[in-house]
Amino acid sequence: MTEPVVQIRDLRFARGNRLIFDGVNLDIHAGCVTAIMGPSGTGKTTLLKLIGGQLRPLSGSIRVNGEEVPSLGRHDLYRMRKQLGMLFQSGALLTDINVFENVAYPIREHTRLPEALVRDLVLMKLEAVGLRGAAGLMPSELSGGMARRVALARAIALDPMMVLYDEPFTGQDPISMGVLVKLIRELNDALYMTSVVVSHDVAETSAIADYAYLLSNGKVVDHGEPAALRESESRWSQQFLKALPDGPVAFHYPAAPFYDDLMQGG
Amino acid sequence: MLDAIQQLGRATLDFFERLGRGHLFLMQVLVSVPATLLRPRLVLRQMHSVGVLTLLIIVVSGLFVGMVMGLQGYNTLVDFGAEDSLGVLVALSLVRELGPVVTALLFAGRAGSALSAEIGLMKATEQLSGMEMMAVDPVRRVIAPRFLSAFLSMPLLAAIFSAIGVYGGWFIGVSLLGVDDGAFWSQMQDKVDLHGDVYNGVIKSVVFGFVVGWIALFEGYDAVPTAEGVSRATTQTVVHSALAVLGLDFVLTALMFGD
Numbered sequence: 001m002t003e004p005v006v007q008i009r010d011l012r013f014a015r016g017n018r019l020i021f022d023g024v025n026l027d028i029h030a031g032c033v034t035a036i037m038g039p040s041g042t043g044k045t046t047l048l049k050l051i052g053g054q055l056r057p058l059s060g061s062i063r064v065n066g067e068e069v070p071s072l073g074r075h076d077l078y079r080m081r082k083q084l085g086m087l088f089q090s091g092a093l094l095t096d097i098n099v100f101e102n103v104a105y106p107i108r109e110h111t112r113l114p115e116a117l118v119r120d121l122v123l124m125k126l127e128a129v130g131l132r133g134a135a136g137l138m139p140s141e142l143s144g145g146m147a148r149r150v151a152l153a154r155a156i157a158l159d160p161m162m163v164l165y166d167e168p169f170t171g172q173d174p175i176s177m178g179v180l181v182k183l184i185r186e187l188n189d190a191l192y193m194t195s196v197v198v199s200h201d202v203a204e205t206s207a208i209a210d211y212a213y214l215l216s217n218g219k220v221v222d223h224g225e226p227a228a229l230r231e232s233e234s235r236w237s238q239q240f241l242k243a244l245p246d247g248p249v250a251f252h253y254p255a256a257p258f259y260d261d262l263m264q265g266g
Numbered sequence: 267m268l269d270a271i272q273q274l275g276r277a278t279l280d281f282f283e284r285l286g287r288g289h290l291f292l293m294q295v296l297v298s299v300p301a302t303l304l305r306p307r308l309v310l311r312q313m314h315s316v317g318v319l320t321l322l323i324i325v326v327s328g329l330f331v332g333m334v335m336g337l338q339g340y341n342t343l344v345d346f347g348a349e350d351s352l353g354v355l356v357a358l359s360l361v362r363e364l365g366p367v368v369t370a371l372l373f374a375g376r377a378g379s380a381l382s383a384e385i386g387l388m389k390a391t392e393q394l395s396g397m398e399m400m401a402v403d404p405v406r407r408v409i410a411p412r413f414l415s416a417f418l419s420m421p422l423l424a425a426i427f428s429a430i431g432v433y434g435g436w437f438i439g440v441s442l443l444g445v446d447d448g449a450f451w452s453q454m455q456d457k458v459d460l461h462g463d464v465y466n467g468v469i470k471s472v473v474f475g476f477v478v479g480w481i482a483l484f485e486g487y488d489a490v491p492t493a494e495g496v497s498r499a500t501t502q503t504v505v506h507s508a509l510a511v512l513g514l515d516f517v518l519t520a521l522m523f524g525d
């Protein structure tokens with residue numbers, strides 16, 4: 001097999017005293033849609049930020065295209081990011097310019113294309129997410145789901161080599177969800193992109209993913225092709241993919257026993 | 267007791283750490299300034315929101331400060347029969363001190379707080395992170411143009427403040443209280459020195475613009491990305507800028523006029 005686009009080895013990362021990742025190993029292969037799933041608060045967003053070089057790990061290696069991200073200088077880091085698209089969980093649209101300008105932003109910043117071409121590109125991307133009609137709106141005039149679709153259009157504006165989608169389906173109605181699921185798959189195949197999808201929507205994500213990683217408690221608890229995962233022996237996979245309340249994945253953020261907490265108040 | 271010492275130690279460390287971050291930030295901004303000069307449109311847009319929108323408050327305040335100076339100065343000078351020197355008094359106070367200082371204080375309150383809030387909110391809503399991931403350096407694209415515009419606007423605003431203030435003093439002194447028009451202007455022309463007074467005033471306002479811009483942008487950039495953090499940053503901008511301006515004014519005055 002070819003060298004993976006992203007290769008993570010023995011990754012350790014901490015927030016304050018809390019260890020978020022403790023020895024994560026993960027490969028993302030070119031041309032594949034890789035899903036990263038796991039309970040809320042396990043660090044999926046954190047993982048994407050580590051890949052993008054916005055956070056630095058305590059130890060371990062993160063290689064993107066064979067380059068060691070944590071040790072890249074500023075210049076090289078920005079060069080790498082030009083080939084990366086990222087859809088933020090919050091959308092992160094620029095609030096002082098309208099939808100059209102938001103999608104045009106990376107194009108204008110990184111290329112010197114003539115205005116007519118920029119316009120065509122932006123409208124194409126907006127059409128793909130179903131929001132060409134909203135081009136003139138300001139971000140504050142969008143619903144949460146719409147804002148995220150605009151952010152998606154912006155993430156793919158420069159046809160990057162790899163796109164990191166942080167929860168692209170949250171807040172979408174069934175119709176736009178279906179469209180987005182298809183869009184991600186089609187972009188991936190038509191442009192030979194590499195896609196990383198972080199999502200809780202097990203059914204939709206499994207449907208398009210070629211490979212899936214399950215994270216929990218700072219570790220990869222299971223990985224494999226979605227179909228194989230569903231048949232997996234692992235109690236983690238069983239619990240998460242079938243949404244069972246009981247099992248090794250805790251619903252609660254780590255805490256003192258509930259009873260003790262209640263009695264503290266006297 | 268031990269707790270108190272520990273807390274004092276931590277507060278001191280935090281203070282110096284922040285001071286260090288502030289200076290690193292300034293270095294980053296200064297390094298980005300040449301690249302920003304290549305994109306004058308970004309700077310012009312900021313000059314509009316930082317400078318032009320502050321103009322009204324500067325003009326009104328300048329007028330009133332000048333009028334008060336005219337009134338107070340006349341009342342004092344007339345006892346010595348020296349009311350013809352009113353023009354000198356008004357002009358020197360404005361050009362040397364009140365112009366740069368009051369403008370800087372107003373500038374911190376009007377434009378500095380707005381800059382902090384804007385940058386802080388951009389951080390809280392992940393817009394700055396978003397830019398970084400699009401390989402756009404937020405310091406170069408967002409911070410440096412704002413810094414430059416603060417730095418360029420301040421001397422202009424201070425000059426306008428002083429000019430309007432002189433007319434305020436003239437209006438009270440000459441038009442209302444009967445000071446001789448010719449004496450008012452000719453004494454001013456005679457006694458206000460271009461190098462000693464005007465240039466030094468300009469230097470002050472440039473320094474204040476630099477410092478207020480730095481504080482405002484750093485507070486926003488370093489804000490805790492929450493509603494509370496942004497409100498705190500905004501308040502701190504005004505407080506720290508005011509203290510810095512007044513403190514620096516003393517130092518600069520001592521250096522310039524204290525021979």
Ligand SMILES: Nc1ncnc2c1ncn2[C@@H]1O[C@H](COP(=O)(O)OP(=O)(O)OP(=O)(O)O)[C@@H](O)[C@H]1O
Pocket residue numbers: 015016020039040041042043044045046047089
């Ligand atoms: N800025 C921060 N400072 C301190 N801790 C943080 C910060 N951001 C996140 N964390 C912690 O890191 C952990 C992982 O956060 P992250 O946002 O990566 O979770 P996630 O897996 O993306 O969750 P979700 O599915 O809810 O988006 C969380 O437990 C959170 O408490």
Ligand SMILES: [Mg+2]
Pocket residue numbers: 044045046089166
């Ligand atoms: Mg997340």
